[in-house]
Amino acid sequence: MILQVLAQIPxxxxxxxxxxxxxxxxxTPRIPWSYLTPQLILFLGAVIGVALVALLPKRLPKYLSxxxxxxxxxxxxxxxxxxxxxxGNAREGAISAWSGAIGVDRxxxxxxxxxxxxxxxxxxxxxxxxxxxxxxxxxFYLLLMTAAFGASIMAISNDLxxxxxxxxxxxxxxxxxxxxxxxxxxxxEAGLKYLVLGGFASAVLLYGLALIYGATGSTNLLQxxxxxxxxxxxxxxxxxxxxxxxxxxxxxxxxxxxxxxxxPDVYQGAPTPVSxxxxxxxxxxxxxxxxxxxxxxxxxxxxxxxxxxxxxxxLSLLVGSIVSVVQSNVKRMxxxxxxxxxxxxxLGVHSATERGTSAALFYLASYxxxxxxxxxxxxxxxxxxxxLQKLSDLRGFATAHPGLALAFALLLFAxxxxxxxxxxIAKLGVIGAAVDQGDWALAVVAMITxxxxxxxxLRIIVSMFFVGGGDHGEEPAGFEGxxxxxxxxxxxxxxxxVVATLFLGILPGxxxxxxxxxxxxxVRDSGR
Amino acid sequence: xxxxxxxxxxxxxxxxxALISLIASRLLNPGRPNDAKNAPYECGIVDQVAPPERxxxxxxxxxxxxxxxxIEIIFLYPFTAVYRELGSFGLVSVIEFAVAVFAxxxxxxxxxxxxxxxxxxxxxxxxxxxxxxxxxxxxxxVGQEGREVHVGDEGVAA
Numbered sequence: 001m002i003l004q005v006l007a008q009i010p011x012x013x014x015x016x017x018x019x020x021x022x023x024x025x026x027x028t029p030r031i032p033w034s035y036l037t038p039q040l041i042l043f044l045g046a047v048i049g050v051a052l053v054a055l056l057p058k059r060l061p062k063y064l065s066x067x068x069x070x071x072x073x074x075x076x077x078x079x080x081x082x083x084x085x086x087x088g089n090a091r092e093g094a095i096s097a098w099s100g101a102i103g104v105d106r107x108x109x110x111x112x113x114x115x116x117x118x119x120x121x122x123x124x125x126x127x128x129x130x131x132x133x134x135x136x137x138x139x140f141y142l143l144l145m146t147a148a149f150g151a152s153i154m155a156i157s158n159d160l161x162x163x164x165x166x167x168x169x170x171x172x173x174x175x176x177x178x179x180x181x182x183x184x185x186x187x188x189e190a191g192l193k194y195l196v197l198g199g200f201a202s203a204v205l206l207y208g209l210a211l212i213y214g215a216t217g218s219t220n221l222l223q224x225x226x227x228x229x230x231x232x233x234x235x236x237x238x239x240x241x242x243x244x245x246x247x248x249x250x251x252x253x254x255x256x257x258x259x260x261x262x263x264p265d266v267y268q269g270a271p272t273p274v275s276x277x278x279x280x281x282x283x284x285x286x287x288x289x290x291x292x293x294x295x296x297x298x299x300x301x302x303x304x305x306x307x308x309x310x311x312x313x314x315l316s317l318l319v320g321s322i323v324s325v326v327q328s329n330v331k332r333m334x335x336x337x338x339x340x341x342x343x344x345x346x347l348g349v350h351s352a353t354e355r356g357t358s359a360a361l362f363y364l365a366s367y368x369x370x371x372x373x374x375x376x377x378x379x380x381x382x383x384x385x386x387x388l389q390k391l392s393d394l395r396g397f398a399t400a401h402p403g404l405a406l407a408f409a410l411l412l413f414a415x416x417x418x419x420x421x422x423x424x425i426a427k428l429g430v431i432g433a434a435v436d437q438g439d440w441a442l443a444v445v446a447m448i449t450x451x452x453x454x455x456x457x458l459r460i461i462v463s464m465f466f467v468g469g470g471d472h473g474e475e476p477a478g479f480e481g482x483x484x485x486x487x488x489x490x491x492x493x494x495x496x497x498v499v500a501t502l503f504l505g506i507l508p509g510x511x512x513x514x515x516x517x518x519x520x521x522x523v524r525d526s527g528r
Numbered sequence: 529x530x531x532x533x534x535x536x537x538x539x540x541x542x543x544x545x546a547l548i549s550l551i552a553s554r555l556l557n558p559g560r561p562n563d564a565k566n567a568p569y570e571c572g573i574v575d576q577v578a579p580p581e582r583x584x585x586x587x588x589x590x591x592x593x594x595x596x597x598x599i600e601i602i603f604l605y606p607f608t609a610v611y612r613e614l615g616s617f618g619l620v621s622v623i624e625f626a627v628a629v630f631a632x633x634x635x636x637x638x639x640x641x642x643x644x645x646x647x648x649x650x651x652x653x654x655x656x657x658x659x660x661x662x663x664x665x666x667x668x669x670v671g672q673e674g675r676e677v678h679v680g681d682e683g684v685a686a
Contacts, residue, residue: 026610028614050634053635
């Protein structure tokens with residue numbers, strides 16, 4: 001039956017025929033390089049970086065790699081600004097290139113900008129972290145660049161194969177980054193765990209992709225969209241199987257329950273700046289891919305996949321908030337809270353509207369800032385060897401380091417959704433998008449779990465600020481262990497995320513406006 | 529769907545055969561086990577010493593270099609067959625690919641993947657020297673057993 005439907009695929013439209021009759025020369029796609037500047041900067045930065053590391057003498061100044069990464073990430077951000085105008089105006093508009101394999105639109109640019117910000121702040125935190133742990137070297141930063149390159153490919157992919165290549169570039173870089181702390185067994189273990197489970201998830205994603213190709217006759221999202229809107233499938237088993245498997249693959253990559261099992265272990269074991277990078281950039285890219293594929297590509301089949309997202313969102317919210325409360329390790333707490341945040345963002349995906357997409361993007365923007373900052377502070381507070389990451393190790397942190405504790409408290413309050421912070425506006429956005437579609441149940445679950453996870457954030461804050469003698473009248477314990485050294489680069493990174501969190505909360509208008517404009521536009525490849 | 533019926537029938541037969549064999553052997557065997565019978569089947573003479581477990585990590589590096597060039601050949605060979613038809617697009621794509629591959633090769637060689645001399649300690653750190661292996665060296669540090677194993681580096685709790 002599917003074969004009969006396939007036979008009706010129009011051969012005119014979407015792509016040009018592969019071989020022209022008159023000559024033997026193949027019709028090759030033209031590539032608008034200028035639209036790919038952000039990706040090119042990241043890619044060439046990584047490749048040239050690898051070559052330079054090989055050719056230059058080993059004794060280079062230690063700050064050079066971090067500096068180069070910050071400069072390249074900032075350069076990528078700057079290169080997005082003119083593109084934002086170009087793909088937004090009516091005359092030029094969004095483009096599709098490489099035979100429709102990639103689509104440059106404001107959605108992709110917004111996500112790429114978030115990823116670059118994550119790279120920039122991660123590099124700032126990583127500089128002093130890596131030196132403290134005796135791991136300094138250019139490899140960390142090179143992997144950060146390749147991960148960002150893969151992530152930005154995911155953000156602009158218009159084809160499931162290109163999306164998968166992006167996922168793999170990002171994933172393989174993050175596996176290595178996770179295992180980067182060569183002297184901690186937990187880091188090695190987390191890297192191996194992430195590699196095995198991540199490879200499995202990639203295989204599931206690929207299998208779903210193959211089934212979707214079988215069901216719709218194309219891997220191109222635009223062609224899939226056209227195919228699904230033009231006909232009614234008499235048998236949709238193959239499509240359902242493909243959608244389910246792809247959703248499982250994406251669910252793993254974003255760390256949503258019930259595919260979240262790896263998240264706490266990997267976030268705990270990974271070098272802490274890498275945990276922050278995974279919570280921000282990797283999550284952002286995976287959600288970007290999810291939105292491109294499901295909300296846009298399978299937009300007309302939304303009723304097929306929305307129930308899956310519903311279950312994933314409810315489970316993520318419940319698991320993330322409830323299990324985080326009973327954790328004793330701060331990194332694990334933040335990992336579970338990132339599962340809960342994934343649940344909130346799934347609210348925006350579930351609504352399957354432009355409002356939901358823009359709310360999800362705003363949420364990702366504010367969570368990027370909050371996650372990077374929180375993990376950055378934990379990296380500092382855990383001190384050399386990352387031995388002190390228990391909740392009890394933070395006791396008295398506020399008296400020893402009032403500034404850091406205040407910033408941490410602010411970021412945690414923002415994550416719980418206190419007004420005047422980015423987290424509040426973000427939560428308001430996704431819950432509003434859900435209510436807009438009449439999903440009251442989902443909105444109620446989200447609000448209840450927000451209250452539950454607030455308890456967990458308060459546990460961390462209480463342990464930092466209130467040095468009590470305990471319940472049984474013990475001696476109040478002060479801040480123990482070696483002093484926390486805060487380098488000026490970490491201060492700059494922390495400053496960026498704190499200012500961003502407050503800015504998103506007090507004056508959300510600008511970013512809200514950008515996220516509203518950042519819609520996915522799928523256009524045909526005009527060969528421009 | 530009728531054409532798939534033989535496959536279904538074959539699948540059912542195979543399952544039945546496996547199940548019946550298992551059940552039959554359970555029912556019919558006399559049931560007098562000894563150590564030799566319980567041991568997994570192994571050809572040849574039983575090992576007297578444990579097989580060597582470690583070998584230099586260098587073999588992995590050589591294998592990785594091989595894979596780098598293997599992948600390059602996989603792409604270059606079909607390209608040479610159609611490079612005229614592909615025109616400048618194909619040339620640019622292959623150059624991009626080759627540059628990326630070559631850069632990684634440069635990196636691997638510069639980090640000593642092809643140095644077959646005595647082991648070179650790339651980076652030494654004073655922290656957390658344990659008698660066990662680390663991932664930067666396969667040399668076991670002797671004389672340090674039981675000393676200075678860092679506490680607090682507990683395994684990842686499940």
